[in-house]
Amino acid sequence: MTEDQQQSVMRRKASSGQPAVTLAPVTAARAIPLALARTAEGMGLPLRVAQLRESRMVLAELPEALEEFSLLAVIEGPKEGLGLVALPPATLAALIEFQTLGVLARSAPAPRKPTRIDAAMAAEFIDGALTRIEAELSATDEAIWAGGFRYASCLDGPRPLGLLLEDTAYRVWQADLVFGAEGERAGGFLWAVPAEGRGQRPAAVPQAAPNPVRTEEDADWTRRMEATLMGTHAVLDAVLGRVTLPLAAVLRFSPGTQIPIAADSLEQLQLEGHGRRILGRARLGQLHGFRAVRLADEAAQPGPARAAPTEFDAGSSPIAARPAAPPPARLEVAEPAPRRAAGA
The missing domain is CATH 3.40.1550.10 (CheC-like)
Structure with missing residues (x-):
């Protein structure tokens, strides 16, 4: 028996009876x-x-x-x-x-x-x-x-x-x-x-379904549809709140004027499309140093009704204090006398 074989047998004997190593x-x-x-x-x-x-x-x-x-x-x-x-x-x-x-x-x-x-x-x-x-x-x-x-x-x-x-x-x-x-x-x-996790529990990865056969006509339609959609512009307004004020209050606006809004406006923004159509709700935040809105989960339970804004003191109308302007003078124009025919 060679020396390597002897060492291998000795290792097996020494390791016999020992528990298996578990990670x-x-x-x-x-x-x-x-x-x-x-x-x-x-x-x-x-x-x-x-x-x-x-x-x-x-x-x-x-x-x-x-x-x-x-x-x-x-x-x-x-x-x-x-x-x-x-x-x-x-x-x-x-x-x-x-x-x-x-x-x-x-x-x-x-x-x-x-x-x-x-x-x-x-x-x-x-x-x-x-x-x-x-x-x-x-x-x-x-x-x-x-x-x-x-x-x-x-x-x-x-x-x-x-x-x-x-x-x-x-x-x-x-x-x-x-x-x-x-x-x-x-x-x-x-x-x-x-603390309450929102991810998914580990599971076996399902087998991917085979890709369907696509014709050249399908690929061309996909390219044209993508070009059309990517070139379409849609304007969405994130509305913090709307306040109806009398014209007298608007005329008194100056730098530093505070307009009252609902107390929960930061958490209850409305995303509106054309014609003030409500498309969803969001909350105000920031991303990379810029103001941003985060879309709310529409499947969640609806929150409490929005709080009403505080009362806005419009003050007295600046127009009512002005004296009434006099009516414009009436201009009368006399009709010219008829001309006489020559030799009359």
């Missing part, structure tokens, strides 16, 4: 650190998660968990669900430094308010981490709340959170990060998504 189940507590580390590794930046904490918070508690001058990224998920990713100043500075300089300084710079350029540079890291978290948890039940979220916009501060996010319970993950091969820098990471 630990994939959980969010394992997927999140792994996703963060691999996302940073793809950028060339060494990253390690020193500690990870999970908690449940309501919307009013979220601002208290945010560090000052953090980059606040709104993320959008399934069924119009919105969440939040917060990068503290130390984390944002490490990402920006490594992307611009390729190295990390020994000490972090002084905290500053993040800019739109910072958000654009950090969006790749945020989307990369969310994509990997979704991939790690895609075959588990946790994919219901963890999957499908991507970067949507950033906020200038935590004040708009109460307007943009839903007033519901949130699943919050907070991580302590260590950057650099020798742990030169420290940072943090916060990820908050609705």
Whole structure:
């Protein structure tokens, strides 16, 4: 018996009776650190998660968990669900430094308010981490709340959170990060998504149906229809509210005049087409720094009736105080005398 055969027999004998090695189940507590580390590794930046904490918070508690001058990224998920990713100043500075300089300084710079350029540079890291978290948890039940979220916009501060996010319970993950091969820098990471998941449970992928045979005539009709539809313009008006005022009040308008509207107008916008036809409802928000409207779910239960606007004091009419203009003078024109014939 050769030496290799002897070693193989000895290995089999030594391993006999030992339990089979089983892989630990994939959980969010394992997927999140792994996703963060691999996302940073793809950028060339060494990253390690020193500690990870999970908690449940309501919307009013979220601002208290945010560090000052953090980059606040709104993320959008399934069924119009919105969440939040917060990068503290130390984390944002490490990402920006490594992307611009390729190295990390020994000490972090002084905290500053993040800019739109910072958000654009950090969006790749945020989307990369969310994509990997979704991939790690895609075959588990946790994919219901963890999957499908991507970067949507950033906020200038935590004040708009109460307007943009839903007033519901949130699943919050907070991580302590260590950057650099020798742990030169420290940072943090916060990820908050609705606790009640809106995604779909993992299921077997159905077999795709075979594509039907298309003739050249069908393809030509499709191209012409697409060109017609894409060249059609439709105007939609997002109506915040309508107020009927007397002409006397309109004549008194000046810069700073306040027009009363319903208290719930921000949540009950109406989308109207031609002829004021109501096509749907929406709520006011923002996207990439611009004003935007989010379509409401028409299948949801109808909300309460819109509150009536406050009373508008029109004041006295400025026209009534003016003296009445005198009637115009009547101009009378005398008829010319008839001409006499020559020689009469």
